[in-house]
Amino acid sequence: MKALWLENQKLSLRHDLPVPEPRPGYALVRVRLAGICATDFEMTRGYYPFTGILGHEFVGEVVAAPDGSAWMGKRVVGEINIACGECATCTRGYPTHCERRAVLGIRAVHGAFAEYLELPLKNLHEVPDAVPDDIAVFCEPLAAALEITQQVHIQPGERVLLVGAGRLGQLIAQVIALTGCALQAVIRHDYQRKILEQHGIETISEGMVRTGGWDKVVEVTGSPGGFNLARRAVRPGGMIVLKSTFKDDVQVNLSSIVVDEITLVGSRCGPFEPALALLASGQVDPSVLISARYPLDEALEAFRYAGEPGVLKVLLAPAD
Amino acid sequence: MKALWLENQKLSLRHDLPVPEPRPGYALVRVRLAGICATDFEMTRGYYPFTGILGHEFVGEVVAAPDGSAWMGKRVVGEINIACGECATCTRGYPTHCERRAVLGIRAVHGAFAEYLELPLKNLHEVPDAVPDDIAVFCEPLAAALEITQQVHIQPGERVLLVGAGRLGQLIAQVIALTGCALQAVIRHDYQRKILEQHGIETISEGMVRTGGWDKVVEVTGSPGGFNLARRAVRPGGMIVLKSTFKDDVQVNLSSIVVDEITLVGSRCGPFEPALALLASGQVDPSVLISARYPLDEALEAFRYAGEPGVLKVLLAPAD
Numbered sequence: 124m125k126a127l128w129l130e131n132q133k134l135s136l137r138h139d140l141p142v143p144e145p146r147p148g149y150a151l152v153r154v155r156l157a158g159i160c161a162t163d164f165e166m167t168r169g170y171y172p173f174t175g176i177l178g179h180e181f182v183g184e185v186v187a188a189p190d191g192s193a194w195m196g197k198r199v200v201g202e203i204n205i206a207c208g209e210c211a212t213c214t215r216g217y218p219t220h221c222e223r224r225a226v227l228g229i230r231a232v233h234g235a236f237a238e239y240l241e242l243p244l245k246n247l248h249e250v251p252d253a254v255p256d257d258i259a260v261f262c263e264p265l266a267a268a269l270e271i272t273q274q275v276h277i278q279p280g281e282r283v284l285l286v287g288a289g290r291l292g293q294l295i296a297q298v299i300a301l302t303g304c305a306l307q308a309v310i311r312h313d314y315q316r317k318i319l320e321q322h323g324i325e326t327i328s329e330g331m332v333r334t335g336g337w338d339k340v341v342e343v344t345g346s347p348g349g350f351n352l353a354r355r356a357v358r359p360g361g362m363i364v365l366k367s368t369f370k371d372d373v374q375v376n377l378s379s380i381v382v383d384e385i386t387l388v389g390s391r392c393g394p395f396e397p398a399l400a401l402l403a404s405g406q407v408d409p410s411v412l413i414s415a416r417y418p419l420d421e422a423l424e425a426f427r428y429a430g431e432p433g434v435l436k437v438l439l440a441p442a443d
Numbered sequence: 444m445k446a447l448w449l450e451n452q453k454l455s456l457r458h459d460l461p462v463p464e465p466r467p468g469y470a471l472v473r474v475r476l477a478g479i480c481a482t483d484f485e486m487t488r489g490y491y492p493f494t495g496i497l498g499h500e501f502v503g504e505v506v507a508a509p510d511g512s513a514w515m516g517k518r519v520v521g522e523i524n525i526a527c528g529e530c531a532t533c534t535r536g537y538p539t540h541c542e543r544r545a546v547l548g549i550r551a552v553h554g555a556f557a558e559y560l561e562l563p564l565k566n567l568h569e570v571p572d573a574v575p576d577d578i579a580v581f582c583e584p585l586a587a588a589l590e591i592t593q594q595v596h597i598q599p600g601e602r603v604l605l606v607g608a609g610r611l612g613q614l615i616a617q618v619i620a621l622t623g624c625a626l627q628a629v630i631r632h633d634y635q636r637k638i639l640e641q642h643g644i645e646t647i648s649e650g651m652v653r654t655g656g657w658d659k660v661v662e663v664t665g666s667p668g669g670f671n672l673a674r675r676a677v678r679p680g681g682m683i684v685l686k687s688t689f690k691d692d693v694q695v696n697l698s699s700i701v702v703d704e705i706t707l708v709g710s711r712c713g714p715f716e717p718a719l720a721l722l723a724s725g726q727v728d729p730s731v732l733i734s735a736r737y738p739l740d741e742a743l744e745a746f747r748y749a750g751e752p753g754v755l756k757v758l759l760a761p762a763d
Contacts, residue, residue, distance in 0.1 A: 212655065212679060220679030220703065350697065359532060359540030368698040375695045377670065378688040380709035383540065387707040389700035
C-alpha cells in the first residue's frame, strides 16, 4: 500500500508497504481522510525517534475486524494511545499514560498517512452520520482541546488568554469560548484574527498583553517566548495550561511560581466522545480551518504547503 | 530598642533602634517570642534585597492600638503580608498577592527579631489561651503548610510523598497526615525520621523513591535536586506542590510536563485561623521541633546554631 514514511527525520512516499494484518482485538481501518498537525512537523525535526508511517489524525472505515465484529463497515475515528492494560499506570486507571503505550504514528506503531491502519477496537469511536469526513478528521485535536476543560474548571466570566492561535489554538479558542469566560486570543497574523472574530472571539496583539491581567492562560506555542508571555500575563494565584510540547528544556523561575502561587497544568490527549458530540451539534466548527486537501500521492507537497505561513489544516485523502 | 538588623546580607545586633510609632490602623506589638526560618537564612544570602529588622514568625502582645482598640493587651500572631487594599489584585480579592505589598521582615517593613514591631490591626489574630507562646510562634509556618490543603484537594488514600523533612517539612507532614492520605516522607537524617515516626508518618530514604510512584508530591527543599526527585516520583497525571523558593532558575523539561500531564502548584502563605485551631486542639504539635531558645541578645549565636545540621526551630525571646 501507499504511505508517507518517516526515517532519520526524512519523509518519503512509499508504495511498497504491506497492508497491516490486524492483531487480535484490532481492526483494519481504511483511511478516508487524515490531517497534518504540528506534532507531525516536530516528528520530522526529531521530537521522537520514530521510524514508520506518520500521522495520527484520521477518519476511516473498518474493513476487517475480529469475529464478525459489529464494527465492520463503520465510519470511525480512533484514540491514538494504545495501552498495554497491564502496567501499574493502566491498572490504576490511567491508560492514556500507560508506561508501555504505543502511539499512532508517533511511537512504535504505524500511523494514518496511509491507505490502511490498524487500531484496537477499544480505541475506535463511531462517527455520527451528521458529521462529514472533513469535520470528523478534527476529532483528535478537538479532543485534545477538550482535555483542557476536562482537567481545569474554567468559570463563566473568568479572564482567559490564549497564546498561540494556530491549528490547535483555533480549536482550543472555540472550546474555551463555550465556557462563557472572557476569552482573548493573542494573534500574530491577520488570518488568525479573521477566523477568531468569525467565531466571536476577541483578539489582541502581543503588545497589548498586560502583566497579571488574566486568571488563566493557555499556552499553545511550545516556545520559550510563548511560555514567558503566558507567565507574564497570568495573575498571581492564576493558572497556565501548557498545551504544546517544547523542543528543549526551558529555564523557569520556580521561585516566582511559588511566590505568586501560579499553577502550571500539562495537558495532552483528551476525550473523543464529547468531541464528536460538539462536532455533530456544530457547537465547534473546524471547517474554516481547512486550508487544502491533497491526495496521499502528493503528501510531500502537502507537507511543504502545510509549513507555509498562514496555512492551517492540510488534509490527505488516500482515495483521491 | 534591641533588634537583629540585616544590611548588605550581614546580620548585626543593634541596640539603637527606635520603638516603632504605629501608623493609623496599626498596632504596636511587644514581641514575646520569634522563630528563625529557612527564609531568614535565604535573606542573608540575598534572596531579597532587604535592609532592616529580620524575622516574620512571632507571637506578641498588643501594647498600643488606635482609638482604645479592643486589641489592647491581647496576645496575638500576625499575617505577614501588608496589602495596600487598592491595587487591582487587592480589589479582585487577592490581598496576599497585593502588587505593592510589604512583607514583615522581608520587604519594606521591619520584622519580628526585635523588642517591638508594628502591624495593621487587620493582620492580627488573637491567640487562644490554650496555646502557649512556644506553640503559637509556629502559627505562621503552620498556616503556610495549610495553604497546601487550601489550594489542593488531597484525598484519603492518595499516595503523597514529601520531599524535604526540615523545619517547614515537618509541619507540612503533620498537616498532610490529617487528610488520611498514604503519606511517606523522604528523609536524609535520622533525627527527621525519629520526629516523623513519633507522629506516625512513614519515612523512606531517597534510594527508595520509585519513578511515578506517588499521586502527589510536595517539594520543600527549594533545590534543583529536590525538584528533580519530585518530578521523578510523581505519576503521570499527578501533581507537584512547590512549597519552597529556589535560589536560581531551574531547567525544566516542560514537554514532559505536557506529555505526562503533570500539574505544578506554587504555594506560599496560608490561613491563620485554621492554624490556630489546629494548635489549640493539639492536632498539630510543633513542640518537638523546638531545638533551642535564645535571648534576643544572643541572636547572632542563635542564627549560627540554627544553621547547624540537625537543628530545627530556634526561638528568640526578647524578654529573656
